[in-house]
Amino acid sequence: xxxxxxxxxxxxxxxxxxxxxxxxxxxxxxxxxxxxxxxxxxxxxxxxxxxxxxxxxxxxxxxxxxxxxxxxxxxxxxxxxxxxxxxxxxxxxxxxxxxxxxxxxxxxxxxxxxxxxxxxxxxxxxxxxxxxxxxxxxxxxxxxxxxxxxxxxxxxxxxxxxxxxxxxxxxxx
Ligand SMILES: [Zn+2]
Numbered sequence: 485x486x487x488x489x490x491x492x493x494x495x496x497x498x499x500x501x502x503x504x505x506x507x508x509x510x511x512x513x514x515x516x517x518x519x520x521x522x523x524x525x526x527x528x529x530x531x532x533x534x535x536x537x538x539x540x541x542x543x544x545x546x547x548x549x550x551x552x553x554x555x556x557x558x559x560x561x562x563x564x565x566x567x568x569x570x571x572x573x574x575x576x577x578x579x580x581x582x583x584x585x586x587x588x589x590x591x592x593x594x595x596x597x598x599x600x601x602x603x604x605x606x607x608x609x610x611x612x613x614x615x616x617x618x619x620x621x622x623x624x625x626x627x628x629x630x631x632x633x634x635x636x637x638x639x640x641x642x643x644x645x646x647x648x649x650x651x652x653x654x655x656x657x
Contacts (some may be wrong), residue, residue, distance in 0.1 A: 494535065497603050500580040503539035504547035510537045510606070516555070519611040525618060527567055529557035533610050537576060546587065547580040548594060553610055562621045564630035565638070574617045580604070 492512035503510070513532035516523065523529065537551035554573045561568045579594045581587050582601030590596050597609065624630045 493532070494606055496606055498606060499603050500539060500547045500549065500599070504541045504580075507538070507540050507542075509539070509551075510535060514553075514606055514610045516607075518607040519614075522557075522611050522614055522618065525615075527558040527560060530555055533614065535606075535610060546585075546591075549576055549578045549580060549597075551576045553613060555614060559619065559622045561624050561630060563623045563627065563638075564632075564634040566624070566631050566634065568622050568624055570619060570622060572614050572617050574613045576613055 494510055494512040494514055496518070498510070502508075512535060514535050515532050516529050517531070533553050533555040535551070535553045537549050537553075540548050540550070542548075552573060552575050554571065556569060556571050558567045559570050560566075577594045578597040579587070579591060581596045581598045583598050584601055587596060597612075599609075627635070
């Protein structure tokens with residue numbers, strides 16, 4: 485879904501049911517400084533996530549959200565520990581489930597997303613969706629892009645029978 489997401493920072497809290505009843509879209513930017521869980525898992529990330537979410541009640545009784553979001557971030561290469569850029573672009577298909585409602589199964593391709601029922605914190609929703617697509621182990625696309633000295637050094641530290649701390653232990657500090 486390509487849109488001119490404008491330089492429009494979205495309101496941090498909103499009522500998904502209000503949005504769904506009016507079939508409204510949320511299009512704009514969500515700042516990432518309020519997303520500590522993903523920030524702690526990456527080296528760096530863009531200051532804002534581009535978001536396009538459409539709210540509806542057409543298909544189901546419950547509020548549905550369709551859309552996507554995009555964010556560029558930098559992760560550690562598993563092979564050479566250098567930085568690798570990754571673009572997260574999750575497709576969003578959710579049913580907003582107030583915590584007091586008794587829905588237990590996802591419907592079709594829509595996953596349930598539980599919230600308090602009193603309004604939703606947008607950055608939480610965006611962070612949850614990004615975390616689902618965050619690669620667990622990322623490498624440079626080709627070994628030629630890796631830092632070859634580092635690859636060799638790391639490999640030497642992992643020789644069988646080497647009981648000393650590996651270079652990873654140093655780098656974790
Ligand atoms: Zn690498």
